[in-house]
Amino acid sequence: MAELLAQAWTIARKDLVLEFRTRTALLSAVVFTALVLTVFNFGRDPTAVATIDLAPSILWVTFTFAAMLALNRAFQLELENQALEGLLVSPLPRVSLYWGKLLANLAFVGVVEAVGLPLFVLFFDVPIGRAVLPLVGVIALATVGFVTVGTLFSAMVIRTRFAELMLPVLLLPFLVPPLVLAVLATAKLFAARPLSESLGYLKLLAAYDIVFLTFASVLFRYTVDE
Amino acid sequence: MSLVQKGRWITLTAFVLLAGVYVRALAFTPVERFQGPAQKIFYVHVPAAWSAMLAMALVGLCSILYLILKDPRFDRFAAASAEVGTAFSLVMLTTGPIWAKPIWGTWWTWDARLTLTLFLFFLFLGYLLLRGAVGEPGLRARYSAVLGICGLLLLPFIHLSVYLFRTLHPQPIVLKPSSPSLPGSMLATLLFSFGVFTLLYVGFVVQRYALSLRREEGGGIGA
Numbered sequence: 550m551a552e553l554l555a556q557a558w559t560i561a562r563k564d565l566v567l568e569f570r571t572r573t574a575l576l577s578a579v580v581f582t583a584l585v586l587t588v589f590n591f592g593r594d595p596t597a598v599a600t601i602d603l604a605p606s607i608l609w610v611t612f613t614f615a616a617m618l619a620l621n622r623a624f625q626l627e628l629e630n631q632a633l634e635g636l637l638v639s640p641l642p643r644v645s646l647y648w649g650k651l652l653a654n655l656a657f658v659g660v661v662e663a664v665g666l667p668l669f670v671l672f673f674d675v676p677i678g679r680a681v682l683p684l685v686g687v688i689a690l691a692t693v694g695f696v697t698v699g700t701l702f703s704a705m706v707i708r709t710r711f712a713e714l715m716l717p718v719l720l721l722p723f724l725v726p727p728l729v730l731a732v733l734a735t736a737k738l739f740a741a742r743p744l745s746e747s748l749g750y751l752k753l754l755a756a757y758d759i760v761f762l763t764f765a766s767v768l769f770r771y772t773v774d775e
Numbered sequence: 776m777s778l779v780q781k782g783r784w785i786t787l788t789a790f791v792l793l794a795g796v797y798v799r800a801l802a803f804t805p806v807e808r809f810q811g812p813a814q815k816i817f818y819v820h821v822p823a824a825w826s827a828m829l830a831m832a833l834v835g836l837c838s839i840l841y842l843i844l845k846d847p848r849f850d851r852f853a854a855a856s857a858e859v860g861t862a863f864s865l866v867m868l869t870t871g872p873i874w875a876k877p878i879w880g881t882w883w884t885w886d887a888r889l890t891l892t893l894f895l896f897f898l899f900l901g902y903l904l905l906r907g908a909v910g911e912p913g914l915r916a917r918y919s920a921v922l923g924i925c926g927l928l929l930l931p932f933i934h935l936s937v938y939l940f941r942t943l944h945p946q947p948i949v950l951k952p953s954s955p956s957l958p959g960s961m962l963a964t965l966l967f968s969f970g971v972f973t974l975l976y977v978g979f980v981v982q983r984y985a986l987s988l989r990r991e992e993g994g995g996i997g998a
Contacts, residue, residue, distance in 0.1 A: 648798060698925065705918045709908035719901045719922065722894050726932040750939070757932050764928060771842055771917045 553645045560641070560649020561697065565656055574622050575660060581618055582665040585611045586672050600673050605735040607774055608669050609691075613724050615661045616692065617695035621716055623654050624707045632772070643770035647700065654696045680738040687747075688736045690754045694727035697758060701765040704772040723761075730754045778985035786978030792971045804964045816874045818964055820858055822972035823866040824892065829976060830860025831895055834902070835927030838920035850916035851991075853923055854906060855983035859976055861899040873915070887938040894933050898926040912991075 568575055589607045627633035667687070668746060670677050677684065699720055706715040731754065734747040776784075800818040807814035837853035840846070871889065872882040883889070902922055909915035957965065 665781060701921070701925070705905075705921065708914065709905065709918075710910075711908060715905065715908055722897050722901065722933075723925065723929055724892065726929070726936040729936040747948070753932075753935055760928060760932075761925075764924065768842075768921045768924060771921055 553642060553648065556641055556645035556654060557648035560636075560646055561652035561656070564623075564626070564650070564653035568653075568657065574619075575657065578619050578657070578661045579617055579664045582611060582615045583616055583668055584659055586668055587666065590657040590672060601675065601739060604669075604673050604675050604739055605732045607673065608666075608735060609732050611665060611669070612662055612692070613695065613721075613728055614700060614713070615665065616617045616658050616724075617651065617717055617720060619661060620654060620703045620720070621713055623650055623700060623703045624701075625712075627763060628707055637773060643773065644766050646773070647704075647766060647769035650704070651696060653772045654700050655692065658692055658696055662692065675739060676741075677739075678741075680741070683744045683747075684735065684738055687731055687738070687751070687754075690751060691727040691731035693758045694726055694754065694761065697761045697765050698723045701769055701772065704769065713749050724755055727754060730757075778988065782978055782980075782982030782985055783886060784978075785974060785981060789971055789974040789978050792974065796968045796971050799967060800964050803962050805958065807961075807968070810878055813874055813877045816870050818968045819868040820867060820874060820970040821965065823863050823870065825896060825969055826972045826976045827860050827863040827867055827892070829973070830856045830863060830980075831898070831927065831930070834860065834923045838923030838927075841920045842924075847916065850920065850985055851987050853919065853978045854987060857899050857906075857923075858904045858983055859979040861896070862873075862979070863904065863972075863976065864892060864896040864899060868896060870873040877900060885937070887934060891930065891934045895930065898929070902926065 586607070589611065593603060624633070627636065669675065699716075702717075702720050702723075703716060706712045706719065709715050730750045734750040734754075737747045737750075738744070796818060800815050804815075804818075806812060833856045834853045837849040837856065841849035841853065871892075875884070876882050878969055902919060906915055907918050909918055
């Protein structure tokens with residue numbers, strides 16, 4: 550187990566170093582997130598709908614799009630110079646390759662969300678107050694759900710035609726349960742309700758993460774092996 | 776008799792029996808007191824939903840079997856089942872609103888079961904699109920098997936999460952812990968229709984399976 554994690558970290562570190570040295574993808578994703586938030590502001594009538602009613606949806610639709618954009622590049626990276634072949638001939642177990650990619654994607658999406666959340670609070674004047682810590686917890690749970698399935702699918706779509714289009718079409722239905730649960734929990738938090746009222750949502754969210762993490766870890770090798 | 780012909784005969788028999796379902800439902804089954812004639816669509820809608828769910832369950836099952844046994848027959852069957860399932864979900868998604876307009880007063884609502892079946896339809900479409908986007912047969916079989924298994928895992932989560940939004944759909948009347956709360960003659964029509972729709976599913980899948988087999992043998996023309 551410890552060895553698998555160490556190997557996963559090697560893969561994740563490789564991706565993150567690569568990301569940090571070029572920064573193009575990360576910066577683009579952050580700018581994209583800021584733009585989506587801005588666009589949302591003009592996609593509503595502020596006199597008709599109170600911002601607070603719309604805020605959870607704005608936050609989560611933005612994060613869903615940002616995650617999808619980030620996931621598209623996860624394996625695209627490995628297509629250049631047949632880098633993926635190199636990874637596959639190395640004696641690395643497939644599980645650690647998947648976990649490594651998963652960790653790198655989590656870090657990538659996490660950074661985007663860390664920039665996106667303050668921007669969201671600033672733009673929409675959400676009374677976030679004491680809800681910050683629980684909200685970070687909800688975001689973490691939902692993001693694990695997004696990225697777990699997304700990493701598995703992004704390994705598949707790179708070898709299909711229209712990869713950039715195929716990923717959203719396959720992935721969006723799978724993002725609906727985490728999205729719904731996160732929106733429900735976030736709405737409770739913004740309404741200053743105690744966390745105990747959202748416990749049911751959070752449990753289901755955690756169950757989603759566990760089920761898909763388990764199955765994706767098993768299924769991943771079928772997406773890369775010849 | 777070739778497989779295609781067998782499929783044709785099964786389908787033909789099912790269509791004749793389907794006419795029987797219509798006759799029985801319209802002429803020999805009592806009109807429901809509150810919903811009136813609109814309730815008759817129930818005898819098509821519910822069995823179509825059953826066939827679509829059956830199709831998805833078999834896509835998932837065949838996907839698991841394919842990954843374990845690597846037998847191309849399971850992949851071929853899953854593909855056939857997905858195509859037929861798409862057709863049945865379309866029947867379910869069109870008959871539902873036709874019933875909902877007079878009874879609920881709206882064509883569409885984001886009720887838990889409606890949303891679930893809409894996503895079932897999207898899953899079928901995604902599955903078929905993925906198959907169309909991968910050229911190499913081995914890769915296509917593995918990718919679609921992975922998606923099929925994930926799809927089967929997803930459906931309970933979609934159901935549970937959208938269920939937390941209040942539901943409007945009629946509650947189960949046949950498959951529930953107590954005995955069915957449906958008068959005998961209505962239940963008989965419904966069960967008859969269930970049988971016919973299952974037979975239709977079998978007929979379509981056998982034909983589709985035989986077609987893809989023929990394509991592969993014919994050197995993959997149009998496959």
